[in-house]
Amino acid sequence: MLHNPNHIYIFDTTLRDGEQVPGCQLTTSEKIDIAKELELLGVDVIEAGFPISSPGDFQSVVELSKAVKTPIICALTRAHKGDIDSAVASLQYAKRPRIHTGIGASDMHIKYKFNSTREEILERAVSAVKYAKGFVEDIEFYAEDAGRADIEYLAKMIEAVIAAGATVVNIPDTNGYCLPDQYGSKIRFLKENVKNIDQAIISVHCHNDLGLATANSIAGLQSGARQIEGTINGIGERAGNTSIEEVVMILKTHQGINLNTNHINTKLFYNLSRKVSTEMHMPVQPNKAIVGSNAFAHSSGIHQDGFLKMRENYEIIKPEDVGFPSASIVLTARSGRHALKHHLERLGYVMEKVNLDEVYHRFLNLADQKKEINDQDLFALMGDGTEANYNESSIKMKTLNVIMGENAIPEATVTLEISNEEKQATATGNGPVDATIKAIESITGKKPSLKEFNIQAMNGGSDDISRVNMLLFLDGKNYDGYGFSTDIVRASANAYLDAVNKFLS
Numbered sequence: 001m002l003h004n005p006n007h008i009y010i011f012d013t014t015l016r017d018g019e020q021v022p023g024c025q026l027t028t029s030e031k032i033d034i035a036k037e038l039e040l041l042g043v044d045v046i047e048a049g050f051p052i053s054s055p056g057d058f059q060s061v062v063e064l065s066k067a068v069k070t071p072i073i074c075a076l077t078r079a080h081k082g083d084i085d086s087a088v089a090s091l092q093y094a095k096r097p098r099i100h101t102g103i104g105a106s107d108m109h110i111k112y113k114f115n116s117t118r119e120e121i122l123e124r125a126v127s128a129v130k131y132a133k134g135f136v137e138d139i140e141f142y143a144e145d146a147g148r149a150d151i152e153y154l155a156k157m158i159e160a161v162i163a164a165g166a167t168v169v170n171i172p173d174t175n176g177y178c179l180p181d182q183y184g185s186k187i188r189f190l191k192e193n194v195k196n197i198d199q200a201i202i203s204v205h206c207h208n209d210l211g212l213a214t215a216n217s218i219a220g221l222q223s224g225a226r227q228i229e230g231t232i233n234g235i236g237e238r239a240g241n242t243s244i245e246e247v248v249m250i251l252k253t254h255q256g257i258n259l260n261t262n263h264i265n266t267k268l269f270y271n272l273s274r275k276v277s278t279e280m281h282m283p284v285q286p287n288k289a290i291v292g293s294n295a296f297a298h299s300s301g302i303h304q305d306g307f308l309k310m311r312e313n314y315e316i317i318k319p320e321d322v323g324f325p326s327a328s329i330v331l332t333a334r335s336g337r338h339a340l341k342h343h344l345e346r347l348g349y350v351m352e353k354v355n356l357d358e359v360y361h362r363f364l365n366l367a368d369q370k371k372e373i374n375d376q377d378l379f380a381l382m383g384d385g386t387e388a389n390y391n392e393s394s395i396k397m398k399t400l401n402v403i404m405g406e407n408a409i410p411e412a413t414v415t416l417e418i419s420n421e422e423k424q425a426t427a428t429g430n431g432p433v434d435a436t437i438k439a440i441e442s443i444t445g446k447k448p449s450l451k452e453f454n455i456q457a458m459n460g461g462s463d464d465i466s467r468v469n470m471l472l473f474l475d476g477k478n479y480d481g482y483g484f485s486t487d488i489v490r491a492s493a494n495a496y497l498d499a500v501n502k503f504l505s
């Protein structure tokens, strides 16, 4: 494959490595939405899914292949013929299809995952690549757990799969084990010792278990790799994958490295980050590099003073270069549908899919409680499944009243509407949320265990919206629920009911 020697290919796996995280699952139409944004961002490759893993994943690869025109669409497989057949079928509409196949390369994986030998694994790797090459020209091979693999064996495997037709060779640090100089040396060794390495692009795929994913990816690129795999916001298995926005901004900031990704429209990072966070229900930590809400906040007196004298004293990136909103937008209870529509479009929502009247109704309720509605509030409003997505049989919250005080036992009275009938219950608990959940339980008769309960303030300020995420376990399955409100007890009740409604649907 011919390419500019300094060009770095960006391979996005938000919809595969990112989406396989529990709670991050998306519908096909949500995946298409994000894939179109990734196309606008300018990524070179979109890993659309793992087609053999489920009919839903298969269908998503089919639909993404139809919807996306410019980037390569990639489908993941294990080194199995059945996986490859499924990937080939799912990529039938892709303008530029790629199959990503591979197998474990470390002795740990060879012995304890495959109960096999180095020789047998090498054969399986080569035959998977040869088989895939019979259908698709562009074949990427991954040597899973390459970070812990013996370097001589890894080099032998890489040489063999390139000879079998691999166009890209992915060297994943699957467990986020390596130090940057170790990972960089690994890539350099392959570059210098694999005879046919010039016939393929080396790809870096790092995980963040020790917080080194971005540093390792950069070390790999500096040592000769020319494709980097990552996700928006760094979401992914366990501690996550490399953050694409971090790598791109590092290369842009350090022009001296002389590696470029010129075609990436970095101004789209902020909105895409928020979209991924909202749709995947995965909050962005405030101090996250590039896209965290504090990434450009200067709070200490010394910093503010220096910043005001010259912003470069404390800013190495311009917030506008990553699309960071410079001033919060002003939408109030007096704003009309038109203003709301304008801002939703600006944030990337497809208005044909939005019931504007219904959203406007919820917007006004929120604006009555909160003077100004900003981007974060709008994302929360649009991500609130509790009400917008209800159907006839859903349980709806009618009223919630809580009593608590210095010497009073917290007590909640809840009225729910179930199949057009109102039911009320009162319960006490060790706090207002506990009392509310117990009151709901006594009406529904369901007592799931609460496995996770996260409350997140969206912006700051005592009039802020809280976003609550709960994971309930009921009849052997997990159900996640999300709720938003300026009242954390109400937001918790919404999240709880959202999960219960998923169980009942």
Ligand code: KIV
Pocket (backbone or CB within 6 Å): 017, 142, 143, 144, 145, 170, 172, 173, 174, 175, 205, 207
């Ligand atoms: O981390 C990893 O090794 C992977 C491979 C499947 C590419 O995600």
Ligand code: ZN
Pocket (backbone or CB within 6 Å): 017, 172, 174, 205, 207, 237, 241
């Ligand atoms: Zn991975």
